[in-house]
Amino acid sequence: MAAAVKLSDLPIGASAIVRELPKSGLLRLREMGLLAGTRVTLVRCAPFGDPIEIKVRGYHLTLRKSEAALVIVDPQEP
Amino acid sequence: MTPPAKPPGAPRSPVYAIVGNPNCGKSTLFNALTGLKQRVGNYPGVTVEKKTGTLYSQHGQPITVIDLPGSYSLAARSPDEAVTRDVLLGRRTDTPQPDRVLCIVDTTNLERNLYLVHQVLDLGRPVILILNMMDLVAQAGLSIRAARLEQMLGIPVIPCEAANGKGIIELKLAMSRHDLPLPRHAWDIPAAIASAVAELQASLVANGGKAPLIARAEALLLLTDQDSVRVAGSTPLDRRTEEILRSWQKRWEAEGMDWAGTLVSSRYEVIGRLAAEVVQTARVQTPTPSDRIDAIVTHPVWGWLALGAVMTLLFVSIFQFAQAPMDWIANGNAALANWIKRQMPEGDLRNLLTDGVIGGVGTIVMFLPQILILFFFIGLLESTGYMARAAFIMDRLMSRVGLNGKSFIPLLSSYACAIPGIMATRTIEDPKDRLVTILVAPLMSCSARLPVYLMMIAALLPGSSVSLAAKVGIMVLMYALGTLGAFGFAWLFKRTLLRGKPPLMIMELPPYRLPRLRDVFLHMVERAGLFLKNAGTIILAISVVLWFLAAYPKAPAGANATQQLAQSFAGRAGHAIEPLIKPIGFDWQIGIGLISSFAAREVFVSTMGVVFNAEAEGENTAPLTHALNAARWPDGRVLFTPLVCFTLMIFYVFAMQCMSTIAVVRRETNSWRWPIFQTAYMTGAAWIISFIVYQSGTALGF
Numbered sequence: 001m002a003a004a005v006k007l008s009d010l011p012i013g014a015s016a017i018v019r020e021l022p023k024s025g026l027l028r029l030r031e032m033g034l035l036a037g038t039r040v041t042l043v044r045c046a047p048f049g050d051p052i053e054i055k056v057r058g059y060h061l062t063l064r065k066s067e068a069a070l071v072i073v074d075p076q077e078p
Numbered sequence: 079m080t081p082p083a084k085p086p087g088a089p090r091s092p093v094y095a096i097v098g099n100p101n102c103g104k105s106t107l108f109n110a111l112t113g114l115k116q117r118v119g120n121y122p123g124v125t126v127e128k129k130t131g132t133l134y135s136q137h138g139q140p141i142t143v144i145d146l147p148g149s150y151s152l153a154a155r156s157p158d159e160a161v162t163r164d165v166l167l168g169r170r171t172d173t174p175q176p177d178r179v180l181c182i183v184d185t186t187n188l189e190r191n192l193y194l195v196h197q198v199l200d201l202g203r204p205v206i207l208i209l210n211m212m213d214l215v216a217q218a219g220l221s222i223r224a225a226r227l228e229q230m231l232g233i234p235v236i237p238c239e240a241a242n243g244k245g246i247i248e249l250k251l252a253m254s255r256h257d258l259p260l261p262r263h264a265w266d267i268p269a270a271i272a273s274a275v276a277e278l279q280a281s282l283v284a285n286g287g288k289a290p291l292i293a294r295a296e297a298l299l300l301l302t303d304q305d306s307v308r309v310a311g312s313t314p315l316d317r318r319t320e321e322i323l324r325s326w327q328k329r330w331e332a333e334g335m336d337w338a339g340t341l342v343s344s345r346y347e348v349i350g351r352l353a354a355e356v357v358q359t360a361r362v363q364t365p366t367p368s369d370r371i372d373a374i375v376t377h378p379v380w381g382w383l384a385l386g387a388v389m390t391l392l393f394v395s396i397f398q399f400a401q402a403p404m405d406w407i408a409n410g411n412a413a414l415a416n417w418i419k420r421q422m423p424e425g426d427l428r429n430l431l432t433d434g435v436i437g438g439v440g441t442i443v444m445f446l447p448q449i450l451i452l453f454f455f456i457g458l459l460e461s462t463g464y465m466a467r468a469a470f471i472m473d474r475l476m477s478r479v480g481l482n483g484k485s486f487i488p489l490l491s492s493y494a495c496a497i498p499g500i501m502a503t504r505t506i507e508d509p510k511d512r513l514v515t516i517l518v519a520p521l522m523s524c525s526a527r528l529p530v531y532l533m534m535i536a537a538l539l540p541g542s543s544v545s546l547a548a549k550v551g552i553m554v555l556m557y558a559l560g561t562l563g564a565f566g567f568a569w570l571f572k573r574t575l576l577r578g579k580p581p582l583m584i585m586e587l588p589p590y591r592l593p594r595l596r597d598v599f600l601h602m603v604e605r606a607g608l609f610l611k612n613a614g615t616i617i618l619a620i621s622v623v624l625w626f627l628a629a630y631p632k633a634p635a636g637a638n639a640t641q642q643l644a645q646s647f648a649g650r651a652g653h654a655i656e657p658l659i660k661p662i663g664f665d666w667q668i669g670i671g672l673i674s675s676f677a678a679r680e681v682f683v684s685t686m687g688v689v690f691n692a693e694a695e696g697e698n699t700a701p702l703t704h705a706l707n708a709a710r711w712p713d714g715r716v717l718f719t720p721l722v723c724f725t726l727m728i729f730y731v732f733a734m735q736c737m738s739t740i741a742v743v744r745r746e747t748n749s750w751r752w753p754i755f756q757t758a759y760m761t762g763a764a765w766i767i768s769f770i771v772y773q774s775g776t777a778l779g780f
Contacts, residue, residue: 023334032584033193061587062585064477
């Protein structure tokens with residue numbers, strides 16, 4: 001398994017499992033279903049490179065790279 | 079808005095609240111249940127739409143339904159979500175606490191939708207779960223065991239296709255039941271926070287007078303409700319409970335415990351177990367039509383083209399389709415005024431009616447075509463899902479000035495008219511972002527400034543020898559100035575007055591759906607109704623005042639319109655403000671125009687016609703241009719020098735000269751504070767910039 005990376009550094013199309021989120025932070029992101037152990041896929045970046053679009057629990061969510069940088073994920077082999 | 083009071087003892091007709099995530103078909107369900115028996119208003123003190131409706135049970139009993147704003151969680155992050163939370167918890171005195179709750183979910187996305195349901199089940203009220211969009215479930219390659227879910231939760235679970243009217247009868251039958259069961263909903267609160275929940279619950283019962291189950295739900299919520307939104311009309315937490323909450327939080331912080339995260343995780347654990355039992359993936363997921371559309375509309379090249387095409391279509395429709403109805407309205411008003419003139423003897427009352435009241439009502443109604451068309455489009459963009467993509471594409475640019483992508487459509491709409499633009503800011507969740515967007519929206523050059531620009535360009539560059547390019551260049555410069563001003567002030571406000579944490583941009587990109595025209599139309603009509611009801615009265619009042627200022631005191635008999643205006647209160651006010659506007663090159667006659675164009679900017683043109691006694695005839699503005707070029711200061715200097723024309727245009731770019739906008743801002747911000755601030759900063763900026771331009775222009779010898 002590859003080393004843990006920031007969600008914002010995930011290449012387009014890659015999937016990963018969330019390893020950790022900042023303590024007591026990004027609560028709304030957690031409430032939207034992004035939790036430690038959740039599988040995410042980076043779908044695309046906006047035309048200017050930010051924000052990013054991810055797929056989580058079967059739906060599409062967009063967040064800025066600055067927020068995604070706080071989420072540490074373990075990339076999964078395709 | 080409250081259901082009719084019944085004598086004590088008589089069973090009250092049950093109140094249902096509809097709760098669900100955004101984009102799950104909630105409004106469609108509400109419309110399908112209540113038809114046109116809806117009342118739309120506002121929750122007092124907040125600009126959140128309050129929708130209630132009535133339907134009849136199978137026994138013919140009326141049932142009240144409240145359509146609560148779409149929410150992802152009861153831990154509110156926006157005023158909309160705060161209202162949903164407060165109504166469900168019985169914290170609002172203006173709305174009865176619902177007896178029963180209809181939870182609607184987008185079944186294609188069950189897990190995330192169940193998060194809110196899970197919070198609602200805690201409330202200890204009977205709940206009916208509606209599995210909406212069942213038709214799309216099979217398409218998505220899923221199958222759902224509704225009966226199993228019903229068994230596990232112990233509440234009625236009704237598969238439904240609200241858009242096609244399927245499942246509505248079953249739902250109405252369930253809603254008619256007297257014996258709706260309470261949810262069989264035992265979930266283990268994580269041990270680490272269980273004692274805190276118990277203590278908070280006890281305090282809420284003892285000090286807040288809450289029922290035990292609601293108190294437990296509220297206690298759980300308090301733990302995830304960290305920097306939650308408080309809105310007017312919500313009962314605050316009692317002191318004792320607040321203290322208990324603080325002390326637990328302090329203790330957990332010291333222990334390094336992530337209590338809110340623990341709570342969210344344990345809810346999702348329960349949901350995961352439910353979903354594992356209920357959702358079956360029938361086949362391998364393939365790219366959906368939504369994925370294919372997104373590959374184009376968020377593409378680095380095609381995305382811009384798509385956005386440009388949509389926006390062009392929007393503007394062309396506003397200018398194309400709004401013009402004809404606006405002309406009809408103008409003609410209708412004129413005909414009505416003439417009819418009154420024939421029916422009534424000449425006098426002040428007649429003038430009040432024809433010039434003040436009809437003029438005012440005319441102004442209000444004149445905005446309607448633009449508002450209707452813009453809201454039709456916004457409704458389409460929202461219900462198809464494109465709105466979120468536009469925000470996705472534009473977020474990066476908007477973030478440069480501290481806003482997020484959701485401010486884009488309101489600001490862009492303001493090029494047509496700031497009123498619908500400001501009304502469209504309701505889609506922005508963050509209250510500060512919304513306020514900043516409202517404050518800067520009128521700087522976008524709206525269509526009412528166009529006649530002023532055109533007149534001034536004609537006066538600035540008289541004659542036909544001037545190249546079109548020069549005229550277009552000046553026009554583009556004005557639009558650019560307004561846009562730069564809007565972004566500049568947004569940047570400034572986000573750094574000073576309305577500083578806050580950079581707003582999160584956590585936004586769902588919902589799957590594309592075919593729009594439901596009926597819902598779009600209903601939404602459009604609601605919006606127009608709100609505008610007429612709330613802004614209309616203020617606009618009418620100011621119109622009558624402006625009429626009075628121009629009509630009194632009366633000039634001696636035989637005076638023409640120019641003389642009448644010159645010695646009216648408006649004329650005197652023009653004289654009074656002359657010392658103020660002389661440094662920017664304007665005389666008292668232009669002053670009258672500035673004052674009267676407060677009714678609407680384009681009124682400046684007709685006022686100038688009266689002031690200089692050269693009524694422009696229809697499209698032909700040549701006589702007016704001629705009169706303007708002939709105007710002189712008392713000492714014989716030319717009044718409308720090219721520099722003054724240019725300065726006047728710049729003044730119009732920045733100045734807040736639109737009572738209708740002020741009325742709408744008053745309504746959308748719920749106070750006079752912001753419209754007054756906005757008028758002051760815009761007009762102040764207009765003066766300062768005009769001063770700099772005029773004085774440096776004069777110094778340079780223009």
